[in-house]
Amino acid sequence: MKIRFNILFLILVLPLIVAAQVSLRVQAPRQVVEGRKFSVTFRLSNASSNAPSAPTLNNCKFVYGPSTSTMSSTQIINGQVSSSTSIDFTFTYLAEKAGEVTIPEVSVNADGKKVSSAPARFTILPPDKNAQQNQGGYGAPAVDDISTHTPRKISSDDMFVRINLSKASVYEQEAVIATMKVYTKYNISSFRATAQPTFEGFLSEELDVPNQIEQEHYNGQNYTTAVLKRCILYPQKTGNLTITSGKFEVTIVQYELVSNGFFQTRRPVEQQVITQSNNATLHVVPLPEPRPASFNGAVGQFSASASMSPTELRTNEASTYTFNVKGTGNIKYLKTPTIDFPAGIDQYTPKTDIDARFAGNNISGSYQVVYTLVPQEPGKFDIPAWDFTYFNPSTKEYVTIPVGGYEMKVAQGASTSAITEQTSIKKEMTDILHIKSSASSAQQKMPSRIFHSAIYWLLYIGAAAVLVAVILIYRRNLKLRADVRGRKLARANRVAAKRLRAARRLMSAHQSEQFYAELSRALWGYISDKLGIPASQLLRDNIAERLGAYGVSSEATAEIISILDDCEMARFTPGSSSDEALSNLYDKAVTAIKSVEDSKK
Numbered sequence: 001m002k003i004r005f006n007i008l009f010l011i012l013v014l015p016l017i018v019a020a021q022v023s024l025r026v027q028a029p030r031q032v033v034e035g036r037k038f039s040v041t042f043r044l045s046n047a048s049s050n051a052p053s054a055p056t057l058n059n060c061k062f063v064y065g066p067s068t069s070t071m072s073s074t075q076i077i078n079g080q081v082s083s084s085t086s087i088d089f090t091f092t093y094l095a096e097k098a099g100e101v102t103i104p105e106v107s108v109n110a111d112g113k114k115v116s117s118a119p120a121r122f123t124i125l126p127p128d129k130n131a132q133q134n135q136g137g138y139g140a141p142a143v144d145d146i147s148t149h150t151p152r153k154i155s156s157d158d159m160f161v162r163i164n165l166s167k168a169s170v171y172e173q174e175a176v177i178a179t180m181k182v183y184t185k186y187n188i189s190s191f192r193a194t195a196q197p198t199f200e201g202f203l204s205e206e207l208d209v210p211n212q213i214e215q216e217h218y219n220g221q222n223y224t225t226a227v228l229k230r231c232i233l234y235p236q237k238t239g240n241l242t243i244t245s246g247k248f249e250v251t252i253v254q255y256e257l258v259s260n261g262f263f264q265t266r267r268p269v270e271q272q273v274i275t276q277s278n279n280a281t282l283h284v285v286p287l288p289e290p291r292p293a294s295f296n297g298a299v300g301q302f303s304a305s306a307s308m309s310p311t312e313l314r315t316n317e318a319s320t321y322t323f324n325v326k327g328t329g330n331i332k333y334l335k336t337p338t339i340d341f342p343a344g345i346d347q348y349t350p351k352t353d354i355d356a357r358f359a360g361n362n363i364s365g366s367y368q369v370v371y372t373l374v375p376q377e378p379g380k381f382d383i384p385a386w387d388f389t390y391f392n393p394s395t396k397e398y399v400t401i402p403v404g405g406y407e408m409k410v411a412q413g414a415s416t417s418a419i420t421e422q423t424s425i426k427k428e429m430t431d432i433l434h435i436k437s438s439a440s441s442a443q444q445k446m447p448s449r450i451f452h453s454a455i456y457w458l459l460y461i462g463a464a465a466v467l468v469a470v471i472l473i474y475r476r477n478l479k480l481r482a483d484v485r486g487r488k489l490a491r492a493n494r495v496a497a498k499r500l501r502a503a504r505r506l507m508s509a510h511q512s513e514q515f516y517a518e519l520s521r522a523l524w525g526y527i528s529d530k531l532g533i534p535a536s537q538l539l540r541d542n543i544a545e546r547l548g549a550y551g552v553s554s555e556a557t558a559e560i561i562s563i564l565d566d567c568e569m570a571r572f573t574p575g576s577s578s579d580e581a582l583s584n585l586y587d588k589a590v591t592a593i594k595s596v597e598d599s600k601k
Contacts, residue, residue, distance in 0.1 A: 315375055
């Protein structure tokens with residue numbers, strides 16, 4: 001009876017088993033230190049086979065293998081049974097010489113079918129200059145693995161932070177990748193920034209940081225490295241620009257040997273280290289002269305086009321003129337083109353849409369500007385052709401793309417008053433009233449003159465005063481429009497208040513990271529508008545100098561700089577912040593802005 005039950009179970013279950021894919025994959029280390037042993041494993045999934053022959057690796061000596069291990073698993077999900085098996089064939093080698101190593105393709109006969117692995121590569125790093133050669137183990141042991149009776153003193157070569165640039169020289173507005181890494185020979189238990197990295201003279205945007213730890217050979221030593229920060233930078237001025245990696249307070253862990261009489265144990269010992277700031281210098285080359293008149297700051301490789309729909313419409317109906325740019329470069333920082341549309345067409349504020357992403361060593365995507373046009377008069381209007389020009393750093397030349405024009409045909413709309421035809425109107429005789437006679441004395445009476453009355457002169461004087469006020473306001477508006485800095489100064493407090501309200505909403509929603517970013521933008525934007533400093537020249541040092549010249553007290557200036565530092569440090573070292581800390585920082589920012597507003601230049 002039991003045998004029949006097992007057979008019935010197999011008949012019902014076997015059709016539900018999902019056939020798994022047969023594959024052969026290689027598993028190898030990313031880096032190996034010269035003189036160390038390492039393993040290369042070939043994993044055969046969902047099949048059985050004899051062990052392959054050990055592949056020959058350049059700069060490596062075969063030691064032994066293969067050692068074989070087998071694993072299998074079965075799971076049932078939604079009534080479907082899936083099973084998988086794997087066989088690992090592990091070979092052990094000795095790294096004999098530093099360099100790049102290629103693991104060739106390996107093939108096995110898996111259940112009558114040939115299965116091959118893909119080639120793989122790894123790097124053999126040179127040994128440490130002063131390290132003793134140890135033939136056992138995998139990779140290079142870290143210094144903290146070497147236990148001594150007394151923890152050794154940590155030098156600047158044992159742990160440091162370094163910033164690397166993808167290029168040593170670029171053109172103005174050309175992208176460069178800045179990568180900040182920590183190099184260490186010890187385990188790190190805590191890591192805190194005491195001085196943030198500086199990117200003065202750049203527009204910067206943070207990139208995703210790879211969550212992986214690697215080994216790297218630097219200055220004759222092997223280190224464990226991890227990426228702390230990656231940014232894509234667009235230089236805004238020429239010359240030699242310096243980037244600093246900042247300073248960090250690091251707690252590292254060493255081990256000392258402690259004797260208990262019969263045996264020795266390892267005990268962790270923590271030590272605090274302050275890293276020194278590393279500088280990286282980038283040479284920024286100015287763009288070639290003369291610059292074309294149509295050049296508006298685009299640097300990279302782009303394509304451009306324009307479209308318009310509809311081109312035939314009536315008055316007071318809307319048409320859209322769309323300008324599109326696609327490509328790679330500083331696409332997120334392109335300026336909105338100024339197009340000279342014909343008179344008789346109302347133009348609304350252009351709408352900009354940017355879809356950009358990091359690809360390779362630059363930003364790629366699309367940039368779209370939509371102009372809404374509403375004609376007020378019938379007729380034919382010529383939307384002018386124009387040129388879009390960008391600089392290509394690869395060819396070191398300006399490239400001009402002609403953007404074609406359009407003809408807009410506008411018919412009379414129903415909403416405006418049209419010329420009406422003259423028609424005869426018949427009226428009844430009863431609509432005409434009799435003429436009444438009046439006394440001769442009434443006809444001889446002189447009519448009163450309105451300009452002899454007091455109300456006439458009051459109205460006249462009032463109208464003249466209104467006209468003078470209108471002229472003064474109009475001239476003031478013309479002066480304000482010409483004074484870009486004055487407009488920014490006038491709206492500085494209003495824009496800052498709007499961003500502070502947004503920061504308060506984020507604080508109420510307990511979104512601390514977004515709160516710090518919005519509060520930092522509010523202060524930077526307010527200072528830029530209030531002091532008339534362009535964003536590209538907004539530096540920490542000249543802020544203090546300009547605030548003092550504006551009349552702000554030294555205490556208020558120090559408070560503003562302290563708030564900016566707190567925001568930047570909180571963004572770079574994210575963590576949970578109490579509601580009280582967020583509220584206190586917000587109140588400080590409001591008080592700081594009020595102190596600037598109360599100051600008189």
